[in-house]
Amino acid sequence: MVAKFDAFAINPIHDGDAWKICNFIIANEDRLKRYFPKTLEQNLNPTLSQLFVEQKVKQFQNDEEFLFTLKHSETRALAGLIYIKELDWNTKQGEFAYCIGYNFEGQGLTSKAIDKLSQHAFSNLGLETLQIIAHKDNLSSIKVALKTNFKWVKTLINEFTPIGEAPLDMELYELVSDSCKVSKT
Template sequence: MITFDHFNINLLQTHEAEAFHDLINLNRARLEDFFAGTVAKTLTLDDTLKYCEEIQERIKAKSYFPYVITDTKTNTFVGLVDVKNIDWNVPKAELGYFIDSNYSGRGITSKAISMVIEALIETYQFKKLLCRVGSKNLGSINVALKNKFELEGTIRNDYRTTKGEIVDLNYYGRIF
């Protein structure tokens, strides 16, 4: 378990499906464009439970690591840092992240990312981590920059949102 201030960071467990569903549901509108897969797989509590069961298999296979951020004062999930697109040949991975809108702007995401990175480097010896961020998402860009990620480039027309808009993505990398 990773802890800071009054927050814990743990890998998502199947028995936490309801709390995970609640987090996604509260933030669904703002997550649908860049967390489309997660949003689509958590429409109902039953869907979320099935998704959490699938996630456990992916964790066992070391192909996906979803770290949930819990506010210990309220015992609620407030954010997610997911480690995906893992390439063990390098080894490298992509980080995705979001925080509940009620917790944004407090530095929680930046601190959580920092601590998850430490754990990933210590446990898995990743040589590179990257973040793909919508070029207009200033909050996520700032989180990447605060965590010493460097802009490697902007890929134009790289992603189609669920609303059908084609957007540019900034690629940020950090070498270890």
């Protein structure tokens, strides 16, 4: 386990997560289709989910991408998924991507998870800068960024193209580790 808060636990993805992820993706398909189309298409049935999990476990072990699950500690219900992706080990930078299940929305769970995983990324993974990239209309995601002390940096022009849509401008938020802030002053 990476972190625990309230009645929830954050864990690295593991081989036993395929069924829960498949069920989570199918139950939240409408919420995921715009910003998580690849995750959605890779988890449309249990066989695909098993392949997805195997790939993500391997990427985690190879420090290529980190996928974490957010589960209710008692029921083990999967509440959300949190990625640390787009890793650049030369600049010690990574990007968060996250989704929360519809039945767990509005409880502040994503903000708490991002806060815990930011601490983990700085202390245990050696990252120094974390990013969140969100569309200006995705108010929930922007709220997570601001609530967890990420600072708006700039608008990224034509940064993301949802399936069947025109390219979207996205907002870039960053959080720099305290140790970097101290060493730069």
